Amino acid sequence: METLGNLVFGLGVALTWQNILYCLIGCILGTVVGVLPGIGPVATVAMLLPFTFQLGPAPALIMLAGIYYGAQYGGSTTAILINIPGETSSVVTTLDGHQMARRGRAGPALGIAAIGSFAAGCIATLVIAYFAPLLAEVALKFSPAEYFSLMVFGLIAAVVLARGSLIKAIAMVCLGILLGLVGTDVNSGAVRFAFGQPELGDGIGFVAIAMAFFGIADVVINLERSGQQEIFTSRIGSVLPTWDDLRQSFWSILRGTGLGSVLGILPGGGALLASFAAYMVEKKVAKPPRSFGEGDIRGVAAPESANNAGAQTSFIPMLTLGIPSNPTMALMIGALTIQGIAPGPQVMTERPELFWGLIASMWVGNLMLLVLNLPMVGLWIRLLAVPYRLLFPAIFVFCCIGAYTVDGKIFDVYAVAVLSALAYLLLKLDCEPAPLILGFILGPLMEENLRRTLMIAFGDVTVFVTRPISAAFLIASVALLVVIALPTLRAKREEAMQE
Amino acid sequence: MHIRSPKDFWAGLIFVVLGAAFVALALQYRLGDLHRIGPGMFPTLVGALLVGLGLIVAGRALVLEGAPIERVQARPLLVSLAAIVLFALALQRLGLVAAIAVLVVVGAYAARDVRLLQVLALAIFLILFAVAVFVWLLGLPLPLWPW
Numbered sequence: 001m002e003t004l005g006n007l008v009f010g011l012g013v014a015l016t017w018q019n020i021l022y023c024l025i026g027c028i029l030g031t032v033v034g035v036l037p038g039i040g041p042v043a044t045v046a047m048l049l050p051f052t053f054q055l056g057p058a059p060a061l062i063m064l065a066g067i068y069y070g071a072q073y074g075g076s077t078t079a080i081l082i083n084i085p086g087e088t089s090s091v092v093t094t095l096d097g098h099q100m101a102r103r104g105r106a107g108p109a110l111g112i113a114a115i116g117s118f119a120a121g122c123i124a125t126l127v128i129a130y131f132a133p134l135l136a137e138v139a140l141k142f143s144p145a146e147y148f149s150l151m152v153f154g155l156i157a158a159v160v161l162a163r164g165s166l167i168k169a170i171a172m173v174c175l176g177i178l179l180g181l182v183g184t185d186v187n188s189g190a191v192r193f194a195f196g197q198p199e200l201g202d203g204i205g206f207v208a209i210a211m212a213f214f215g216i217a218d219v220v221i222n223l224e225r226s227g228q229q230e231i232f233t234s235r236i237g238s239v240l241p242t243w244d245d246l247r248q249s250f251w252s253i254l255r256g257t258g259l260g261s262v263l264g265i266l267p268g269g270g271a272l273l274a275s276f277a278a279y280m281v282e283k284k285v286a287k288p289p290r291s292f293g294e295g296d297i298r299g300v301a302a303p304e305s306a307n308n309a310g311a312q313t314s315f316i317p318m319l320t321l322g323i324p325s326n327p328t329m330a331l332m333i334g335a336l337t338i339q340g341i342a343p344g345p346q347v348m349t350e351r352p353e354l355f356w357g358l359i360a361s362m363w364v365g366n367l368m369l370l371v372l373n374l375p376m377v378g379l380w381i382r383l384l385a386v387p388y389r390l391l392f393p394a395i396f397v398f399c400c401i402g403a404y405t406v407d408g409k410i411f412d413v414y415a416v417a418v419l420s421a422l423a424y425l426l427l428k429l430d431c432e433p434a435p436l437i438l439g440f441i442l443g444p445l446m447e448e449n450l451r452r453t454l455m456i457a458f459g460d461v462t463v464f465v466t467r468p469i470s471a472a473f474l475i476a477s478v479a480l481l482v483v484i485a486l487p488t489l490r491a492k493r494e495e496a497m498q499e
Numbered sequence: 500m501h502i503r504s505p506k507d508f509w510a511g512l513i514f515v516v517l518g519a520a521f522v523a524l525a526l527q528y529r530l531g532d533l534h535r536i537g538p539g540m541f542p543t544l545v546g547a548l549l550v551g552l553g554l555i556v557a558g559r560a561l562v563l564e565g566a567p568i569e570r571v572q573a574r575p576l577l578v579s580l581a582a583i584v585l586f587a588l589a590l591q592r593l594g595l596v597a598a599i600a601v602l603v604v605v606g607a608y609a610a611r612d613v614r615l616l617q618v619l620a621l622a623i624f625l626i627l628f629a630v631a632v633f634v635w636l637l638g639l640p641l642p643l644w645p646w
Contacts, residue, residue, distance in 0.1 A: 051637055051639070054637055054638065054639075165556070167555055167556050167559075168507070168510055168552075168556055170552055171510075171514045171553060174546075174548050174549040175517060175518075177545050178517075178545055178549065181541065181542050185538040188529070188537060188538045190529070190538040192524070192528060192538055192542065193525075216579060219575075219579065220575045220579050223609055223610050224569070224570075224572045389607065389613070389614075389617075392606070393603045393606045393618070393622075396582060396583065396602055396603070396606045397603060397625050397629065400586045400587075401595075401599075401633060404587075405633070408640060410590060410591050413586060414584065414587055416583060417580050417587075420579070420580060421580060424576055425513065426510070426513070428506075429509055430566075431510050450536065451536050454535075454536055455534065455535060458534050459533030459535075
């Protein structure tokens with residue numbers, strides 16, 4: 001009952017005209033970047049972040065969140081119609097979605113993707129509203145030792161679930177932490193790694209890092225690979241699924257939503273993992289006759305529901321623990337920090353309008369997206385006619401102006417250039433950028449919690465294993481590493497990532 | 500010695516070099532003791548971990564086979580970076596309008612396929628957009644002109 005009251009309170013915040021407007025802008029932008037293959041939600045959130053400072057925390061977060069889950073809707077559109085996933089989380093949707101389109105059933109495929117996403121979005125909103133306060137309550141009792149161990153666990157879990165080499169991912173986390181430590185140490189006042197540059201005393205801007213890795217360097221890699229993409233649009237027809245389609249997809253949507261909601265909460269989880277897992281589960285448990293890979297509507301319904309649910313529930317650890325589970329959430333934490341709000345469990349009690357407003361806005365946003373996507377799908381598809389050569393200079397412009405406006409320092413623009421060169425090098429060598437961003441955000445927090453823990457414990461490092469919750473997190477981290485290093489599971493993981 | 504996995508080898512080497520650099524710098528700051536850790540302690544530990552991981556990654560690259568590095572093309576990277584640096588130089592001296600023009604026109608040449616008329620049109624569109632939204636609507640303090 002209390003949850004309901006909170007949601008009503010949140011709706012009151014989300015339904016002010018200003019917040020509705022920013023939610024709409026976020027959803028439209030999300031749909032657009034979801035449709036466009038060359039640019040993803042992480043880059044978009046990073047580019048728009050600097051322009052949200054004037055808005056105040058609630059509208060800013062509402063808009064940025066809209067971009068993230070809006071991109072899940074848009075990504076499915078291109079996956080179905082032209083077999084190009086607009087986002088990585090829509091990769092599995094191409095399997096059955098595009099087959100449906102080839103068989104003249106593009107409309108129902110788009111329809112079920114939007115309906116599934118909407119249902120998942122609504123349910124996930126309730127999941128957040130119910131579970132986030134519980135988690136926040138537990139987290140409020142955490143001491144610095146627990147926090148430190150939780151961050152270690154979060155980072156390990158995030159890299160285990162990431163693509164590519166595990167050791168390289170952990171190395172990227174370390175590099176991220178070190179870059180995060182550049183600047184003035186809040187505790188001792190010592191200016192670290194600044195090479196006498198006063199600008200570096202404030203540290204490297206996380207906006208500059210995100211733009212370098214997810215904006216500029218990504219564009220450069222895309223330009224190197226540029227091949228002409230063939231645009232093939234099939235007739236869409238009616239987007240309304242038949243009664244039979246709905247009946248068939250009903251359980252798939254619920255299964256996808258359930259799985260997505262759970263996987264979204266896990267560190268490293270979110271939309272991508274959720275969609276893959278949902279498709280694999282669906283292939284095993286769906287009622288025969290199954291025709292997966294040949295245009296089975298359940299192969300669209302399940303992953304599309306899952307990625308939207310996962311996108312939304314990944315807000316839970318961000319909002320309640322202040323721990324990001326993926327790069328987009330890391331940016332959200334950055335957005336909070338710049339707005340002067342320390343992320344953590346106290347956000348819910350100290351800024352209830354922000355917390356519940358954001359959650360309620362997700363429901364509003366999902367409704368908008370349903371309306372935006374079903375009748376207007378033809379409009380979004382036309383965006384694909386925009387060639388990349390006109391798109392990427394626009395990305396440059398947003399990145400550069402954005403980097404400058406964060407603090408009004410020209411130095412930050414140069415920092416983007418330098419970091420882009422490093423990012424290019426690392427991307428070229430198959431080093432994933434996501435762990436680096438997570439490390440960058442968590443690095444200073446880890447140091448602070450480590451320092452506080454040891455201060456309280458008079459330098460006794462065993463405190464991390466004698467406090468039960470802290471010990472549990474550390475044991476879980478080690479267990480994850482051991483499990484993932486076992487050869488059999490490693491093969492399975494690689495197989496799953498390939499698929 | 501034979502490098503079997505060039506991507507991992509060079510990645511490992513980068514990790515070792517960067518990690519070592521951070522450790523070397525961190526050791527100049529006070530380490531403190533475990534009760535009161537100084538500003539040098541945490542970066543030294545993490546930097547050392549990075550060196551260790553880099554050594555493992557590079558070492559494994561001598562044993563395990565891996566994919567070759569895709570050919571590095573100078574043009575997209577160098578032109579993009581040059582455009583950004585020129586933007587920074589122009590923004591301070593010539594204002595936002597000129598800076599965007601430089602960024603778009605130079606940046607467009609990062610791609611092989613450049614159509615100058617389209618690029619100029621794009622530059623004008625982005626200038627109008629940026630001025631309207633960022634400067635007038637959001638009121639960001641950006642100098643528009645050199646004067």
